[in-house]
Amino acid sequence: MNCHDKAHRLIHTYLDGDLSKAEEKILSSHLEECEACQRHLYELKRTITLLPSTEQVSAPADFTKNVMQKLPAEKKRVTYLRMWKAHPLVVSAALLFIFMISGVFATWHQDSELVVSKQEGLMIEENTVIVPADVTVSGDVYVKNGDLRIDGSVDGNVTLINGRLIEDEPRQGEPLMASVGEVSGELKQIDQFFDWIWYQVEYVFQNVFRF
Amino acid sequence: MEQVIRDKIRQVKKGDQSAFEDVIAFYQDKIYRHCFRMIGNAHEAEDIAQEAFIRAYINIHSFDDRRKFSTWLYRIATNVTIDHIRKRKPDYFLDDKIKGTEGLDMYSRLISNTPSPGEEAESRELQRYIHQEITRLPPKYRSIIILRYIEEFSLQEISNTMDIPLGTVKTRIHRAREALRKKLRYV
Ligand SMILES: [Zn+2]
Numbered sequence: 001m002n003c004h005d006k007a008h009r010l011i012h013t014y015l016d017g018d019l020s021k022a023e024e025k026i027l028s029s030h031l032e033e034c035e036a037c038q039r040h041l042y043e044l045k046r047t048i049t050l051l052p053s054t055e056q057v058s059a060p061a062d063f064t065k066n067v068m069q070k071l072p073a074e075k076k077r078v079t080y081l082r083m084w085k086a087h088p089l090v091v092s093a094a095l096l097f098i099f100m101i102s103g104v105f106a107t108w109h110q111d112s113e114l115v116v117s118k119q120e121g122l123m124i125e126e127n128t129v130i131v132p133a134d135v136t137v138s139g140d141v142y143v144k145n146g147d148l149r150i151d152g153s154v155d156g157n158v159t160l161i162n163g164r165l166i167e168d169e170p171r172q173g174e175p176l177m178a179s180v181g182e183v184s185g186e187l188k189q190i191d192q193f194f195d196w197i198w199y200q201v202e203y204v205f206q207n208v209f210r211f
Numbered sequence: 212m213e214q215v216i217r218d219k220i221r222q223v224k225k226g227d228q229s230a231f232e233d234v235i236a237f238y239q240d241k242i243y244r245h246c247f248r249m250i251g252n253a254h255e256a257e258d259i260a261q262e263a264f265i266r267a268y269i270n271i272h273s274f275d276d277r278r279k280f281s282t283w284l285y286r287i288a289t290n291v292t293i294d295h296i297r298k299r300k301p302d303y304f305l306d307d308k309i310k311g312t313e314g315l316d317m318y319s320r321l322i323s324n325t326p327s328p329g330e331e332a333e334s335r336e337l338q339r340y341i342h343q344e345i346t347r348l349p350p351k352y353r354s355i356i357i358l359r360y361i362e363e364f365s366l367q368e369i370s371n372t373m374d375i376p377l378g379t380v381k382t383r384i385h386r387a388r389e390a391l392r393k394k395l396r397y398v
Binding site for chain 1 (some may be wrong): 231234242264338341345360366383398
């Protein structure tokens with residue numbers, strides 16, 4: 001019996017294609033004299049040849065479609081980007097339409113009041129916003145419908161809409177110096193209608209396409 | 212094809228869901244078939260295969276591009292199927308009646324149309340019997356036997372797919388072969 005067990009192990013090793021030369025000899029000499037093990041090997045081989053005869057089936061007709069419908073919603077950003085790539089004109093028109101509805105145009109025409117971001121240290125004289133010398137304003141400065149003079153410095157971005165950046169006249173006797181005080185961030189001037197539109201577009205994009 | 216799939220996966224990883232459609236279309240038959248063989252029921256096989264693709268999509272970022280996608284997908288499909296088998300309470304088989312279709316079993320639905328002469332019916336009977344015996348194996352043997360002898364994976368590929376050591380694959384295959392031998396010896 002023990003000898004059969006060993007032969008059975010060898011038979012499986014043989015079926016896996018792992019038999020060494022030496023083992024092959026042992027197995028074949030055992031098979032020559034043992035009918036039970038011959039029969040065993042025959043049955044195993046036959047089983048293996050029977051297995052693939054289970055018939056072929058294919059996935060149901062709408063399989064792919066059904067899976068696609070069940071996938072979790074894709075990140076918005078990509079959908080918009082793909083839409084933009086596929087239909088740039090449609091998307092541009094749609095954006096323009098959104099602006100019209102959302103009153104960007106109206107805002108532009110009606111609104112002429114001075115608007116300033118609230119920060120300590122900013123001074124306002126009539127229609128001019130001033131960052132006094134020796135003052136560092138922290139955060140982004142936003143001025144709309146007014147002019148801006150920076151004598152001190154701004155630790156952030158500066159956005160000027162529909163206004164001018166007033167540059168100091170160089171005083172006599174002094175060398176010509178950079179008239180604008182320091183701005184650590186970006187200085188952006190928007191004083192034309194289409195720039196304004198573009199600014200809005202960027203704003204919309206940054207928000208819509210954020211992850 | 213391997214390269215096309217690779218590119219598609221990359222697009223999916225970037226967030227392009229539509230690229231996954233081609234991936235599903237390419238593998239749907241293979242994965243569905245695998246699930247069907249494991250579970251032995253067309254309706255369940257469809258649910259499981261769908262879930263396998265959905266899981267693959269959700270976990271796409273954990274797929275290592277340097278490896279074979281099909282191996283990864285088969286592993287997910289196998290795991291989903293085994294989970295499903297474990298959860299399902301009473302085991303039932305192909306010859307169980309489908310609700311509402313009296314006298315029609317799964318197999319007569321699957322192998323449809325062609326009028327069958329005696330011989331064909333007999334071989335169909337045999338196919339059915341073999342399939343039934345495979346689905347009666349414990350799941351961990353079942354998946355290995357299907358991968359090895361029906362889907363013709365190498366032992367190493369099975370080891371990669373199932374994420375189990377080669378030695379374990381061999382042990383399981385030996386046991387499964389013995390179990391099937393006993394069932395099929397008088398066929
Ligand atoms: Zn013997």
